Amino acid sequence: MYIRVKRNKTTYFIQCDPTEKTLEIKQKLNGLIDQPVNDQRLILVGTGEVLEDSKSLAEQKVENDAVVALTFRKDDNEFEDVNIVRPNDFYQPRDADGANW
Amino acid sequence: MRKEDSVKLISAEGFEFVIHKEAAMVSQIISNMLTSPGSFAETEHREVTFPEISTTILEKICQYFYWSLQYANGKETEFPIEPELTLELIMAANYLDT
Numbered sequence: 215m216y217i218r219v220k221r222n223k224t225t226y227f228i229q230c231d232p233t234e235k236t237l238e239i240k241q242k243l244n245g246l247i248d249q250p251v252n253d254q255r256l257i258l259v260g261t262g263e264v265l266e267d268s269k270s271l272a273e274q275k276v277e278n279d280a281v282v283a284l285t286f287r288k289d290d291n292e293f294e295d296v297n298i299v300r301p302n303d304f305y306q307p308r309d310a311d312g313a314n315w
Numbered sequence: 316m317r318k319e320d321s322v323k324l325i326s327a328e329g330f331e332f333v334i335h336k337e338a339a340m341v342s343q344i345i346s347n348m349l350t351s352p353g354s355f356a357e358t359e360h361r362e363v364t365f366p367e368i369s370t371t372i373l374e375k376i377c378q379y380f381y382w383s384l385q386y387a388n389g390k391e392t393e394f395p396i397e398p399e400l401t402l403e404l405i406m407a408a409n410y411l412d413t
Contacts, residue, residue: 216381218374224331227338227377228316242316246333279378301328301370 215278217271219243219256220298221285232272236265243284253287257296322349323362324377326370336361338380343412372407375400379413 217239219226228242240251256265258274259281265274276282283296322339324332340346345363365373375396382394396404 215385223329224333225374225377227332227334227381229335229381245317246321299330301326301330 217276217278217280217282219282219284220259221283222297223299226284230271232277233270235268235270236274237267239265239271239282240267249286255285255287255293257283257285259283259296259298319361321361324373325362325364326368326373327366328370330370330373332373332377334377334380338377338384341380341383341413342376345411367410368407369403372400372403375404376407376411376413379408 215232216227216229219228219239226243226246228239230239230242236256237251239256240254243249243254244251251267257263258265258276261275263274265276265282283298285294285296288294316335320336321333322336322345324334324339324345326332336349339349348363349361368376379394382392385392386394
């Protein structure tokens with residue numbers, strides 16, 4: 215399965231297994247972004263639940279295609295708020311940007 | 316996942332999708348861009364910008380890549396497509412040779 219880890223305007227598609235623990239996901243993220251696992255926090259977007267390092271994804275009801283928010287530890291040792299930017303238009307008809315014809 | 320094994324796809328609105336190289340290879344055109352020797356700047360930076368593909372569609376395409384890999388591995392599930400996305404998705408899939 216895979217999960218979608220989101221922060222600001224970036225989405226990381228992470229391949230994983232239901233039996234994997236949150237910490238293993240953080241280690242995978244660490245390979246992509248230079249952020250130590252201790253400075254990462256993952257939150258399941260559907261429920262707002264903070265994922266615990268020692269628990270498996272299945273235990274925390276993180277399923278295939280789930281959206282998980284990523285936040286980083288700030289300088290003052292607190293974690294930043296969840297910030298996921300969405301595209302403002304769900305569906306934009308092709309002729310909406312008429313100037314491009 | 317190592318950086319070297321990932322590819323970054325960028326939508327028209329500048330949203331970024333970091334996916335596994337193997338998943339990106341589902342698209343013939345991305346695969347060509349990433350493997351052809353030296354002819355694309357994309358090969359080196361592992362970054363591809365799609366100024367004509369909206370964020371919603373690009374995310375759907377990434378989901379399709381992963382679904383496709385799972386399907387190829389024998390996990391036969393359905394791939395859900397919202398009706399309002401159909402047209403734009405067909406156009407993008409055609410472009411991407413996916």
